[in-house]
Amino acid sequence: MKFLDLLKPEAVKVVSAVSSKKRLIHDVADLAAAAHGLAAGPTVEALMERESLGPTGVGHGVALPHARIAGLESVVGTFILLEKPIDFEAVDRQPVDLVFSLFAPEEAGVEHLKALALVSRSLRDGNLCAKLRANPDAGTLFTILTESEVVKAA
Template sequence: MNFLKLLKPEAVKVIGAASSKKRLMHDLADLAEAAYGISAPAAVEALMERESLGPTGVGQGVALPHARIPELSDVVGVFILLDKPINFESVDRQPVDVVFGLFAPEDAGVEHLKALALVSRTLREASVCAKLRANPDAATLYTILTEGESVAIA
């Protein structure tokens, strides 16, 4: 599993501000629909259902919302950088501004876990998050995310 397989350049976006966690879920779903053709209403429902099991804010301003979508054939990702952090009920109670959403087929199993581990490992790196926060341009963010992985492999 790698970022080049997981993320399209058009699935990366910078948003000035989201008014709430629910609004952010809608933004993630809209981005997934535009980039991958995933039904936005189905994506929002799946994200909110998963979030009801426990918040996906992992700390240090990072959230990794994820959901299973029946019509998908591959695990795919969307990335949003928020100019203004929002309350996400994260484990460390810090607001969130770096958000990577994952959508997986119902039967993804290990592939979903590998993708989640890759994203989590990458966004745990303070240097990667600092670069992301310092470059509010979608094309640059995509490059940072896909480059970061090749550096980790090397």
């Protein structure tokens, strides 16, 4: 699995300011609706339900909200760079500015886990995160995310 399997250019966005974790979840759902055709309301509900099990802020300014969505055919994602980090109840209590969200079909088992592993592993790379933070342009962010795999594979 690769980022190109999960993301498309219109699923990447820079957000200048967001007031709360809940507002960010709504922005994620709106982006998923626009880019992947997901219904925003049920997507918000699924993300909030997952967050109620435990926060998906994994530390170092990164959050990986994810949910299973009825009717979805494959695992898809969105990426948001926040220009102003927010509290996301992350494990290290640090504010979050890199938000990679994943949406999987209800029956997706191993594919969902592979996608989570890919994103988690990639966003633990300090150099990749620094590049993402230094480039507040959606097109550039998409290129950085999708080209990082090409370099590693070479």
